Amino acid sequence: MEHTQSRDACWHSRHHSKMAVCIAVIAKENYPLYIRSVPVQNELKFHYTVHTSLDVVEEKISAVGKAMADQRELYLGLLYPTEDYKVYGYVTNSKVKFVIVVDSSNTSLRDNEIRSMFRKLHNSFTDVMCNPFYNPGDTIQSKAFDSMVSAMMVQAS
Amino acid sequence: MESLTLTDVEQKYYSDLFVYCDTDNTKKVASNGKVLDLFRAAQLPSDVVLQITELCGATRLGHFGRSQFYIALKLIAVAQSGLPLRVESLNSVKDLPLPRFVVAKNEQEARHTAMYPDLENQGPYQGVIPRPPARGQVKKVSPDTTSPVVSPHHSPPTSPHAWRKHKRQASGGNVERPPVVVAGAVWTPFRESQSGPVVAGDGMWSAHSPPPVQESWVSLKDTYPPSSSKLPPMHLSPVQENSSIRTVASVATANEIQRQSSSGYDDPWKITDEQRQYYINQFKTIQPDLNGFIPGSAAKEFFTKSKLPILELSHIWELSDFDKDGALTLDEFCAAFHLVVARKNGYDLPEKLPESLMPKLIDLDDSAEVPDQAPDVGYSGSPVEVTPNKSPMPSLNQTWPDLNQGNEQWETFSERSSSSQTLTQFDSNIAPADPDTAIVHPVPIRMTPSKIHMQEMELKRTGSGKMASPYDKSLCCLGCRSNSGTSPEGLKVVAAPPPPPPRPNASHSRSSSLDMNRNFAAHPTGPQQSGVVACPPAIPPRPLPTQTSGPHSGHRSDEGLAAHSTTSPQQIPEQPNFADFSQFQAFAASDQPNDDGEKHPESLPVEKSTEGAGPLRTVKIDNQEERAAATAKGSIMAPPPKPVRRRLKSEDELQDEALPPKSNVIATVLATLPSIPRSVGKDKKAIQASIRRNKETNTVLARLNSELQQQLKDLLEERISLEVQLEQLRPFSHL
Numbered sequence: 001m002e003h004t005q006s007r008d009a010c011w012h013s014r015h016h017s018k019m020a021v022c023i024a025v026i027a028k029e030n031y032p033l034y035i036r037s038v039p040v041q042n043e044l045k046f047h048y049t050v051h052t053s054l055d056v057v058e059e060k061i062s063a064v065g066k067a068m069a070d071q072r073e074l075y076l077g078l079l080y081p082t083e084d085y086k087v088y089g090y091v092t093n094s095k096v097k098f099v100i101v102v103d104s105s106n107t108s109l110r111d112n113e114i115r116s117m118f119r120k121l122h123n124s125f126t127d128v129m130c131n132p133f134y135n136p137g138d139t140i141q142s143k144a145f146d147s148m149v150s151a152m153m154v155q156a157s
Numbered sequence: 158m159e160s161l162t163l164t165d166v167e168q169k170y171y172s173d174l175f176v177y178c179d180t181d182n183t184k185k186v187a188s189n190g191k192v193l194d195l196f197r198a199a200q201l202p203s204d205v206v207l208q209i210t211e212l213c214g215a216t217r218l219g220h221f222g223r224s225q226f227y228i229a230l231k232l233i234a235v236a237q238s239g240l241p242l243r244v245e246s247l248n249s250v251k252d253l254p255l256p257r258f259v260v261a262k263n264e265q266e267a268r269h270t271a272m273y274p275d276l277e278n279q280g281p282y283q284g285v286i287p288r289p290p291a292r293g294q295v296k297k298v299s300p301d302t303t304s305p306v307v308s309p310h311h312s313p314p315t316s317p318h319a320w321r322k323h324k325r326q327a328s329g330g331n332v333e334r335p336p337v338v339v340a341g342a343v344w345t346p347f348r349e350s351q352s353g354p355v356v357a358g359d360g361m362w363s364a365h366s367p368p369p370v371q372e373s374w375v376s377l378k379d380t381y382p383p384s385s386s387k388l389p390p391m392h393l394s395p396v397q398e399n400s401s402i403r404t405v406a407s408v409a410t411a412n413e414i415q416r417q418s419s420s421g422y423d424d425p426w427k428i429t430d431e432q433r434q435y436y437i438n439q440f441k442t443i444q445p446d447l448n449g450f451i452p453g454s455a456a457k458e459f460f461t462k463s464k465l466p467i468l469e470l471s472h473i474w475e476l477s478d479f480d481k482d483g484a485l486t487l488d489e490f491c492a493a494f495h496l497v498v499a500r501k502n503g504y505d506l507p508e509k510l511p512e513s514l515m516p517k518l519i520d521l522d523d524s525a526e527v528p529d530q531a532p533d534v535g536y537s538g539s540p541v542e543v544t545p546n547k548s549p550m551p552s553l554n555q556t557w558p559d560l561n562q563g564n565e566q567w568e569t570f571s572e573r574s575s576s577s578q579t580l581t582q583f584d585s586n587i588a589p590a591d592p593d594t595a596i597v598h599p600v601p602i603r604m605t606p607s608k609i610h611m612q613e614m615e616l617k618r619t620g621s622g623k624m625a626s627p628y629d630k631s632l633c634c635l636g637c638r639s640n641s642g643t644s645p646e647g648l649k650v651v652a653a654p655p656p657p658p659p660r661p662n663a664s665h666s667r668s669s670s671l672d673m674n675r676n677f678a679a680h681p682t683g684p685q686q687s688g689v690v691a692c693p694p695a696i697p698p699r700p701l702p703t704q705t706s707g708p709h710s711g712h713r714s715d716e717g718l719a720a721h722s723t724t725s726p727q728q729i730p731e732q733p734n735f736a737d738f739s740q741f742q743a744f745a746a747s748d749q750p751n752d753d754g755e756k757h758p759e760s761l762p763v764e765k766s767t768e769g770a771g772p773l774r775t776v777k778i779d780n781q782e783e784r785a786a787a788t789a790k791g792s793i794m795a796p797p798p799k800p801v802r803r804r805l806k807s808e809d810e811l812q813d814e815a816l817p818p819k820s821n822v823i824a825t826v827l828a829t830l831p832s833i834p835r836s837v838g839k840d841k842k843a844i845q846a847s848i849r850r851n852k853e854t855n856t857v858l859a860r861l862n863s864e865l866q867q868q869l870k871d872l873l874e875e876r877i878s879l880e881v882q883l884e885q886l887r888p889f890s891h892l
Binding site for chain 2: 134141142
């Protein structure tokens, strides 16, 4: 089992498609509703990365002055690249932000794939919202959401 | 203590109650607490209760022994019926109704809501609801025991059904926990001859309890102690618990808990009919329209009452809201309810929605079915909202597409090259006429001389050469020849239809031609080049068409085919000569009137065939030359009898192979020309066939001619060069 897992990890590292390193959902008030990263050891680093990326997001949101959501696209694109990682952003109409951090070495990830990841995130998030037992502002504890995110994350090596 | 005589019914009832109260399972003493609760539930004034306690002697004893308990119960009955409490009345009163204990059960019915106005006063007992089961057990007895008494008046219409239905539930070993919840509800209705709705509600409740009731019937005697032991703990809480506002959910939960435990027969997630009925009723309380939705907020409220943690409720919602629309349809609601119940019961929530809880895809009958029915499918139709990715479609669906696909392939086979898949299908669908056939031609066995068919033939023919052999086989099997033009096939078709086309022919002309080519190459006679060159263009012998083209004789065709098949192996080596000889022989044999060139070839095959059925290839080279000449002269170059080749010739005729390759070639070519059916009757087709053949022959010959011309040129050049050399040498000689 582990053997296969490690094999899978190797495979994934080679064929990195659609594999994020960290995924976060930030509420309107800029606190995390959901944040999860794969190499669990470096979680704090990812938290920091996501936090700093929020500034960029804010910048991009406020860039569009008057016409609010109409002109602004939900997908924000590459927020900023670090030497190790690339951070992508996405904002919903209710100012909930999704942030995806991917490995810089993962060059095979294309823009379209990132967009599709965000779309999936958004859909799952909507499902979570539809749950009457979910109070907006709570942390997301939906298993379905978790499983969807896991599918997008790099296999833990 | 006065002796107490109890009727059977009473006996049973009381013993059940005793068991119920026997928290310590001593079988002798009923716990005071429980007994007092029970008495309180009898809705008698407390002083009466005290009196009873005194009278029965429990006060004296300090505990309720069985006899005390029974006496107390009897006194309660007495009191409830309005008679003065006297010890004497114990035995004197005849036909005393059983003591009534108002339990929370009534709330259950109250939950059933408006239907049971009688029970509204039970409101305060809401808290009891969750624990009906406990009571239920004891109560069970009541309905059971009282049913004989009560039934004439108002046996719940459905309960018998329910009981019967749920008999099977008793199969599990869980009889001890018969989901008796309902029993509590049953109490009052049964006892008090309540109005129909109550009874009906009872019936429904009974639906829930039937299993338990039934079970209790059956097994109560056996499982008394264990069951009862379970009950007491439950019993306490309901009575004492007043704070929680348990909704039906909790009641149902309790019900279902019992139910779950007892109905683990096949699928733990399966919803029984009674459960479904119950769920439907609950649904109605929130949303009267069974086809409608329950908005998320209402559902949230409802399920929150079940006191499950929000997280779990959230998960349940995730599982059950199939279409993710934030609202619950009836099916979704039932699923959610079921999950809640299960969870309450201690079952872990599944990761995915179990199949049995998936929203049904079909629209079921309308609400007409719902009320008080315990049909197997009693829920009203709900809009079909199944997201494909969520619902695992039955695998059945997968098999059909394959079949259909196969069929399509089968049908369109003619347009595509054959594939093994279609082959298989064809084989399975239609008994292959020729087991030898490697490739099954999709063309139907019953061949009709249709254009399409012939076109198919043509397609086949033009198909890959490699496939030639199998193709030919199949074609032959189907009675068609691919290598020849459509005409022969057409003719053949004409001949073949009624009986299955003769298949024995293993000689696929094409393959034979290939073989022949190989042969030619392998046996280069004299002028290799010419021989080799000559070979390819030679039309492979086509005995079949010519043979079968004789429409008048299917037999003949058989012969021919047989001959062909048998001769094919022999053909190969003798190919070059074969046809010619036979042809010429035919010529020789025939009168040689060349008035009608067409007739000649016709006659030839005829004669050939008549000569014998043995596939002998006889080629007389001598004759060949003559025949070649004769044919060249006389005949219109009508296709010489192809079958000639097949025609048996005596081996003697096979001789002389020293013929110049060219003449051989010519002869071969001529020989390969198919003969024309003799019968005049089929002239038209025959003529057409012959025309086609002639055309083919023409083309072949033309090609041959050009090649020969080429050869001639080469030879001439050679000659010239040689002469030049010679001359160069000559002067020396002169000198």
